[in-house]
């Protein structure tokens with residue numbers, strides 16, 4: 444059995460036992476065996492190991508958990524972005540542009556894009572990433588999107604209900620029937636989750652409830668896009684269906700916050716339904732940011748994710764999202780880092796990632812900085828020095 448010691452860590456973020464909400468340990472070391480964290484403790488007492496990485500006194504964190512990404516697509520929408528920056532408003536309608544390009548792409552073209560973005564995210568410290576379908580919107584194209592996504596992640600999400608495709612524009616009920624019937628049957632073997640874009644111009648609450656209930660009956664976990672472009676019933680629907688996460692949460696009423704807070708675990712460990720905030724979308728559509736403080740103050744568990752997609756948030760960078768969360772959403776640097784690691788894990792109902800405690804998956808990021816604070820303090824700077832995933836240096 445080969446072991447690896449990450450030694451001489453100046454500041455270790457564990458999200459477990461230690462100082463403050465991030466469970467910080469100073470002058471620490473982490474022993475990795477068989478892809479798992481075997482031991483965490485003071486560097487002075489580090490056990491012997493077959494190999495050693497010297498962190499040089501830098502900060503080490505759990506790998507980022509990006510719980511919301513749309514990586515299976517073709518083409519890009521740089522021109523749409525430029526038009527928006529010149530004053531046009533984002534409506535979500537550009538999704539159909541990507542659907543056309545995705546349907547026309549070969550499997551190898553889609554696979555190459557997923558791998559490129561997956562690699563890009565990994566180099567920026569993301570060791571777990573959720574990948575959605577949603578640009579195929581036909582039985583065959585949704586199934587192949589998920590098949591390709593599953594080659595790069597076990598966290599795959601069926602988003603056949605992203606928008607109503609053009610050929611069903613005047614008969615949305617028929618499209619919902621297709622999603623719940625043959626499309627779900629073809630997608631479910633490759634998917635862990637089901638998701639719906641519950642928004643004006645996409646799917647209303649009745650259609651969203653019907654689709655999510657079908658997915659649940661097929662064994663998929665529920666998550667949904669809710670309350671991004673305006674107020675609506677999406678967040679409360681997510682709570683009603685025990686969604687792992689409701690994503691965006693940009694326009695929330697008091698009733699929405701109360702509903703989320705009402706899913707709190709009795710042991711004080713946060714809420715069962717997580718609010719996942721995607722500030723890259725507000726940045727790229729020049730929209731008002733969600734009110735993270737209101738959620739945190741109500742005791743709602745918050746995650747941060749990239750929403751990486753070619754239309755409204757074409758970033759794969761979790762450090763960028765952390766910087767936005769701190770600067771624009773008034774999260775503290777500690778809250779933002781927790782949301783980007785342990786929070787993302789909660790949003791995927793995982794307890795083996797997003798933490799560095801014995802038994803967890805050995806996903807570590809070594810920073811080129813003495814503290815995690817630098818992620819927000821030095822925005823846009825490549826601070827990811829080394830990534831270890833599953834115990835393997837990348």
Ligand SMILES: [Zn+2]
Nearest residue numbers: 511513668750
């Ligand atoms: Zn999204």
